[in-house]
Amino acid sequence: MDRIERLCAFLDCCRVFADVACDHGYCAEYMLKNGLCESAVISDISEKSLAKAEKLLSEFTASGKCRAVCCDGLENIDGADEVLIAGIGGAEIIKILQNAYIPEKFIFQPMKNAKALRKYLLQSGCKIICDDLFTDGKKYYFVIKGTRTGGGQSYLKAQLEYGKDSLFNPVLKSYIKEELSKKRGYLMRGLSESAQAEIQDEIRFMEEVLREVDRNT
Ligand SMILES: C[S@@+](CC[C@H](N)C(=O)[O-])C[C@H]1O[C@@H](n2cnc3c(N)ncnc32)[C@H](O)[C@@H]1O
Incomplete structure (x- = not known):
């Protein structure tokens, strides 16, 4: 569709x-x-x-x-x-x-x-x-x-x-997984320490949401 x-x-x-x-x-x-x-x-x-x-x-x-x-x-x-x-x-x-x-x-x-x-x-x-x-x-x-x-x-x-x-929609799982792999890719790019820490925070948050969606769906 x-x-x-x-x-x-x-x-x-x-x-x-x-x-x-x-x-x-x-x-x-x-x-x-x-x-x-x-x-x-x-x-x-x-x-x-x-x-x-x-x-x-x-x-x-x-x-x-x-x-x-x-x-x-x-x-x-x-x-x-x-x-x-x-x-x-x-x-x-x-x-x-x-x-x-x-x-x-x-x-x-x-x-x-x-x-x-x-x-x-x-x-x-x-x-x-x-x-x-x-x-x-x-x-x-x-x-x-x-x-x-x-x-x-x-x-x-x-x-x-x-x-x-969205938090009750399995489609969000695939979306977050794709976003997570992009974010993990950014970490390979030799960013400054503060930029890395920011991305790591975002990754932790996304992993948490992923677990929530897993429980909901
Ligand atoms: C990608 S098309 C989206 C068409 C359709 N709504 C859809 O979802 O498939 C974007 C359209 O928005 C129009 N557009 C952009 N800004 C606008 C505005 N401020 N007011 C009215 N139309 C606008 C563009 O001219 C273009 O035709």
């Missing part, structure tokens, strides 16, 4: 779905084709990217079920009751939220900096409903799903690092 298929499995049925930074528009296509939303908004900062999605979804646009908006993040997006932002970095997602607003219901799939995004959402009072990871067999992807309000959750270090549901 590819990334898009696995990612779409996290999407819920809604009235208006927004696929922000949609590029090709495959996630909006999934929602519309499967009757999971009444209508969709597709948006991208790049006209060229958005044109791909407009082409893919032309039939839905013609019937008034899809609307395309070329804009930065959520700048010109309103009225959506479920917003997906996938395939860009966690720092970029934070910037989009800071420049506009946190959607009432969101699904984020950051390509990196998932920890910073979790931290930001928790500090902003969001409720994180699902905080998991999946793999397409080549790479690993974190998915953070939640609501703007209802927060007040406190996360432990491992939950912040990997997501609270």
Whole structure:
């Protein structure tokens, strides 16, 4: 199964779905084709990217079920009751939220900096409903799903690092094992003593999390 298929499995049925930074528009296509939303908004900062999605979804646009908006993040997006932002970095997602607003219901799939995004959402009072990871067999992807309000959750270090549901997901074991072998590789590179000590601390923490996931799964 590819990334898009696995990612779409996290999407819920809604009235208006927004696929922000949609590029090709495959996630909006999934929602519309499967009757999971009444209508969709597709948006991208790049006209060229958005044109791909407009082409893919032309039939839905013609019937008034899809609307395309070329804009930065959520700048010109309103009225959506479920917003997906996938395939860009966690720092970029934070910037989009800071420049506009946190959607009432969101699904984020950051390509990196998932920890910073979790931290930001928790500090902003969001409720994180699902905080998991999946793999397409080549790479690993974190998915953070939640609501703007209802927060007040406190996360432990491992939950912040990997997501609270990931700790019950065997996929996290393979992810951590791969990360561990990278970290052990860094130790062979003749780093300074302080850099080595930092990596050794990280390795100990990852081994601890690995044991926790082993117990949980
Ligand atoms: C790798 S594609 C991801 C496409 C799709 N969301 C997915 O997950 O497969 C990244 C897309 O994000 C768009 N993008 C990057 N920054 C953006 C921003 N601030 N606002 C809107 N779109 C953005 C890019 O133009 C590009 O089309």
